[in-house]
Amino acid sequence: MTHSYDTTSALRAAEHVDPARLLDSIDALATIGARADGGVDRPALSALDIDARRGLIERAQALGCTVSTDACANLFFRRPGNEDLPPVMTGSHIDTQPTGGRLDGAYGVLAGFECLAALADAGVRTRRPLEVAIWTNEEGSRFQPGAMGSSSFVDPARLAGYRSVRDAAGVTFGATLDAHRAAFPSLDTRASGAVHAFIELHIEQGPLLELADTPLGVVTGIQGVRWHSIRCTGAAAHAGTTPMRVRRDAMTLAVHVRGAIETFALELGGDAARITFGSWRVEPNSINTIPSAVTFTVDFRHPDPAVLASFDAALADCIAQHRTDVHLEPLFEHPPVHFAESAIERVRAACVALGARSQPIVSGAFHDALHLAKHCPTAMIFVPSRGGISHNPLEATDDVHLVSGTRALAHCLVELCNEAR
Amino acid sequence: MTHSYDTTSALRAAEHVDPARLLDSIDALATIGARADGGVDRPALSALDIDARRGLIERAQALGCTVSTDACANLFFRRPGNEDLPPVMTGSHIDTQPTGGRLDGAYGVLAGFECLAALADAGVRTRRPLEVAIWTNEEGSRFQPGAMGSSSFVDPARLAGYRSVRDAAGVTFGATLDAHRAAFPSLDTRASGAVHAFIELHIEQGPLLELADTPLGVVTGIQGVRWHSIRCTGAAAHAGTTPMRVRRDAMTLAVHVRGAIETFALELGGDAARITFGSWRVEPNSINTIPSAVTFTVDFRHPDPAVLASFDAALADCIAQHRTDVHLEPLFEHPPVHFAESAIERVRAACVALGARSQPIVSGAFHDALHLAKHCPTAMIFVPSRGGISHNPLEATDDVHLVSGTRALAHCLVELCNEAR
Structure with a gap:
């Protein structure tokens, strides 16, 4: 038939x-x-x-x-x-x-x-x-x-x-x-x-x-994606007794690094870029203790493999500038x-x-x-x-x-x- | 005797x-x-x-x-x-x-x-x-x-x-x-x-x-102390599908508010000021979801009651500027x-x-x-x-x-x- x-x-x-x-x-x-x-x-x-x-x-x-x-x-x-x-x-x-x-x-x-x-x-x-x-x-x-x-x-x-x-x-x-x-x-x-x-x-x-x-x-x-975990370390200390000038506040550092990554992600990726810092863990996470460590995630996506590669390079540079206090752990990546x-x-x-x-x-x-x-x-x-x-x-x-x-x-x-x- | x-x-x-x-x-x-x-x-x-x-x-x-x-x-x-x-x-x-x-x-x-x-x-x-x-x-x-x-x-x-x-x-x-x-x-x-x-x-x-x-x-x-909890709200959305221009990222807002508070706390309080943002809770705290809400604590201390009062006023102004998206909950205070x-x-x-x-x-x-x-x-x-x-x-x-x-x-x-x- x-x-x-x-x-x-x-x-x-x-x-x-x-x-x-x-x-x-x-x-x-x-x-x-x-x-x-x-x-x-x-x-x-x-x-x-x-x-x-x-x-x-x-x-x-x-x-x-x-x-x-x-x-x-x-x-x-x-x-x-x-x-x-x-x-x-x-x-x-x-x-x-x-x-x-x-x-x-x-x-x-x-x-x-x-x-x-x-x-x-x-x-x-x-x-x-x-x-x-x-x-x-x-x-x-x-x-x-x-x-x-x-x-x-x-x-x-x-x-x-x-x-x-x-x-x-x-x-x-x-x-x-x-x-x-x-x-x-x-x-x-x-x-x-x-x-x-x-x-x-x-x-x-x-x-x-x-x-x-x-x-x-x-x-x-x-689109392709990069997932990373970034850990910023400082020193826990008493919120009441520690002068600002001697603090090593891990959240202050994390906010700075987050801002830097966001800036170059958008510069490199333009309108098609998606940059998200979705998950945050603060240690010891106590109201009267200066944060000793902050771990946050980075989710960067773009349809262009060349942009993803540029992002990888910029991120490596950014982490290298804070050699001892900022550590990067790649979690996952997928090409476009x-x-x-x-x-x-x-x-x-x-x-x-x-x-x-x-x-x-x-x-x-x-x-x-x-x-x-x-x-x-x-x-x-x-x-x-x-x-x-x-x-x-x-x-x-x-x-x-x-x-x-x-x-x-x-x-x-x-x-x-x-x-x- | x-x-x-x-x-x-x-x-x-x-x-x-x-x-x-x-x-x-x-x-x-x-x-x-x-x-x-x-x-x-x-x-x-x-x-x-x-x-x-x-x-x-x-x-x-x-x-x-x-x-x-x-x-x-x-x-x-x-x-x-x-x-x-x-x-x-x-x-x-x-x-x-x-x-x-x-x-x-x-x-x-x-x-x-x-x-x-x-x-x-x-x-x-x-x-x-x-x-x-x-x-x-x-x-x-x-x-x-x-x-x-x-x-x-x-x-x-x-x-x-x-x-x-x-x-x-x-x-x-x-x-x-x-x-x-x-x-x-x-x-x-x-x-x-x-x-x-x-x-x-x-x-x-x-x-x-x-x-x-x-x-x-x-x-x-x-020194006297003010403890507050600040809640910044945005909208949860998919990290991969949501263009940057339409996002309402609660962490972006929280980072902005944190920076503003730190700036006026140090301007008002000088060397004696202690400002700490020690505890953070991010919702839903997922790597691929834009944060819908961020709650963080403020611990401000100063020995001068006048500075504490000025801080209270500046904080109220700051919160009022974000009327619908930022809410303040006083947790504790003690005078010097x-x-x-x-x-x-x-x-x-x-x-x-x-x-x-x-x-x-x-x-x-x-x-x-x-x-x-x-x-x-x-x-x-x-x-x-x-x-x-x-x-x-x-x-x-x-x-x-x-x-x-x-x-x-x-x-x-x-x-x-x-x-x-």
Whole structure:
């Protein structure tokens, strides 16, 4: 049997996206781990996460999908294709920050489910299978680092190290994986494998689309990041008895170093620079004792590798100027990721085909797509975040934008599913 | 029987101070609660504190003193006088900070004991009784506030409130008072009462005497203090997705406010000003989230009430400039205390009589003498702190200074004990 795969099937799939069904599914998932303030607290592989997964497994099976899992508790909901070819994937995560919102991650998964349902309603058959994935522990709130599921899918050797990581209660990630396996004994276990393309739909989590009044973002990549911890040391002394001229106040030094770093970060990076000093620890942290040590974190992000390299050099110079009193500990870094042009073009074409305004955008946050991009052609679609707010119970996106994003996703998934190679 | 009380008895008492006995007693007390790093950790009314008190009670009884306690577990070691007149008191405290040193408080108590022994050795009889006091919970580390013993001696109405205060383990101060009473059932319980004068000998806990190479400080008073908590609010947002121009970073605001306060504090207070921002709490304190709120403390001290008032006004102006984003919570204040000229003069005269160099000094730290000054003519003697270090296992004073301070204490205690009125 041969099929012709024309562009009308992508449009029909997009048209069959059902706004009420999509929004109802978002509401329903948000009840699992609902916070009194309207937010969601659903830790990775908690009983709440398992509940949520159980409901989605049942829904996928009702849609005629096969469901499988892997060694990192990722779930794969597969709609068969006409040919035995690597699938097109979409999806995201359903774990949340402790004070998380309803959309971060969940939106991408539920939009994927809406695409499965829309394709069924539209009677669209595709050349390739379509898979919706739930990636485990993207947030990194319960187990560090984040994105364990997607990163171990791409690089299975990472899993052994992840298994021994403990949460705040001392439970290992490995034990939660075993419990997940036991909770769903009938699921097939699969290995990683070839993927034709991965498209992740996500809220922007920033204000750029809203500020530009643009409903859809064609994400071209993810900016690079440097995370450092800086420790400034002084000498504890009595606040009442120690004259100012003989003090060695670690906070005075830390404030000076913070200011210097901020200045050169903005000079080097311009408008695209993001510099944040988010976490502070002061010792002994007593009202009447001069601080003896202050440790603070630096989060610098930029899409340009050359700027990141200049920042590294300037930071090294800055630390060297305070050789004995300021110490730098690099915590993490990731180079900028540029998504595959072929995948980006599919997202842009979907926006055009649907008559939706879009603009290119670089992701400021990490996503599972960061890892998938090493495995297969990958791109993302963003919808606006109201007020740019995320990781917050106030996280929100206008319904019309949630629907537009899902229609764009449906369109480009079908087009990708029908690619011969 | 009549006595003549000439100045030779004060000199004889000072000469009979025994350096080896004094230093041995300091070494012995430092073994109770000794830390591996050379410091001392002896929480107020802990089993260690009770052990230490038991040893001092036995020593006082061996010296022929009567020992009594009161409703706040203060201990009074009384050497009788020839006449039934209010006593002269000295003493300090033997509780320590968790990472405390060997001398803070303990030195003043043990120097008082050395004076009791020196008077006995010298065969000196005094007109008035001499009492050495151990004041309970001066540090305020286990139970807040500090100086519960001396403040309730001066104002017994405070005790009822203190009794319900709990330590970190949930034990009430009242329960520890009852346990103390049960530990020493044979001691008489006394009420407060008239005191002729109080002299407290203490390490400076600051660097001024050492910097000036002066062995003895004649303490003229205790500087005034203002404690405030300042809360700066912003908006939490994602470090990667939020452009700099739309951020409301609470730490950026807090650093600005800290700088403004420091500037006017030093302009108003000059060399005598002490401004410290010791305790900081950042929310949510996450490496990749812009701080939404920063709370920090202000400790401002000055000996001049006019400067303290000017500081209050400038602080109010500063807060008013950031009406919605910066909030001030006053935590504590105490006016400057000026000791009684009569008592200060006795200390100065003792230094002169002993040929010891001295200088006037204002105490930067609080002491039990702060409270006693409301009750009777009060003064203090300081000896140098090596490197100005205190509340620290490295706390140290040269032996020769420890002895000089004790000789000066013995001299002025005898002179005060022999005052007719």
